[in-house]
Amino acid sequence: MKEFDYIEIRVPAKPQFVSVIRLTVSGLASRIGFNYDDIEDLKIAASEAVTNVVHHAYKEEEEGEIVIGCALYDNKMEMMIADYGNSFNFEEIKSKIGPYHPEESIAGLREGGLGLYLMETLMDEVMINNDGGVTVFMTKYVTREQVEKNVERITT
């Protein structure tokens, strides 16, 4: 069995679909046990990434598509947001993505203002690939109550 469930959504690169993605991400995140604040963080991070693609697509005056891939693990969620129309191979793209370099990503994404900064602050890991289309790859870990693990079972 695969170690994660993979969900992919494709929507036109139009602003009215940003909230749809946000709600979907929220639903998926609650499936694997993220708490309220973490779900809100994931919603903002996803919206920022999708908003960047929407703005980019509008500037180019072409009606592109956004592909959002979500991988659900036991303890984390990986999100990939790409601005090319074709479906992508999640694992292939993941293997190609390198560490994020501040200089190149700012040129590609900074017009969103604080968008990239928020993604990096709200997620545990953010990587950006500017090769061809822009691909944002983000990870957030589920934080569970640490207490539970350390509590010893008391037998009566």
Add this chain to the structure above:
Amino acid sequence: MDVTIHFKEIDHKLFGFVEGEIDTFTASGLRDELEAVKITEGLEIELDLSKVNYMDSTGLGIFVAFYKRALRENGKVKLVGLSNRLQRLFEITGLSDLMDIETDKKVELR
């Protein structure tokens, strides 16, 4: 999903009540409404964000723009009723140090 803003003028003070979700889709309406506000010298404006249940950098940008215009035109803007989530957004971006912001708690204490 949309965002609305209602204005009320009481004793030469302008109150704006924002309600809904602010993202890149709903932003333009809110931006237009705020841009239409006539700021006269010394005008105090209070924007109540207690009913804003979602906001991202798009919303931050709108309020920053409005705040800047008010400063330029010698008005005063205050954001009130921020939920913990919104408060956090203003804090991590450093905006809470630059803008006049009141959280929900402080409003309740008054």
